[in-house]
Amino acid sequence: MITKITYEKMVTKLSKSPKAIKNSIRTEDFHILHMGYCMQGELLELLIAIENKDYENIIEEVGDFCFYFQGSLTFFKLHSVEQLIYQDHCKNNFITEEGKFFKLHSVEQLIYQDHCKNNFITEEGKFLSSFEKAVEHYCDIIKKYIFYKKELPNYKYLFALTQFIYYKLQLKLNTVSNITIINCLEANMKKLAIRFGENYDYSNQAAIDRKDKK
Helix, strand or coil, X not given: CCCCCCHHHHHXXXXXXXXXXXXXXXXXXHHHHHHHHHHHHHHHHHHHHHHCCCHHHHXXXXXXXXXXXXXXXXXXXXXXXXXXXXXXXXXXEEECCCCCEEECCCHHHHHHEECCCCEEECCXXXXXXXXXXXXXXXHHHHHHHHHCCCCCCCHHHHHHHHHHXXXXXHHHHHCCCCCCHHHHHHHHHHHHHHHHCCCCCCCHHHHHHCHHHC
């Protein structure tokens, strides 16, 4: 390959300037950018905890992941994580208190989910079979929406995808322990009540001090 510029200069030329990025993002979109970025970080920490079979940390990391996941659900005006725990017959599954699944299909979910093979089917016809790949796809949607101004998938698609993420997360937990997502949400709320107070009033100083870690 013949080129007149270095790789470093190429990257510099093709990278959007901070000013251009700032001017292209709407104020309200900073929230979903925050949620999507942090979901990926929490995903990595969760996978490490699962690999090490660090059950205490698994509970904490699932709670942290669900915090940002919920923030994204709220932005897209989808269901809440708590609603995903006990789903009615119009949804994809019913989940018992023990974290077991009873499959309950709807026509909407069957558009995007291949239940027999336990996959999610993307708009491009690709099959996602793991929790990690589903989260990666979800965060990629957020990235393209924020930075490339790509139109979001339709509501039914996002609805099915986020259900699939929840479903796969509980299945992953089932392979290592009897931990349920509800356990993790309760632990997360308890931790953040210690950190920010029972009214959950955010402050940078409280986030830095982390009273729950002392």
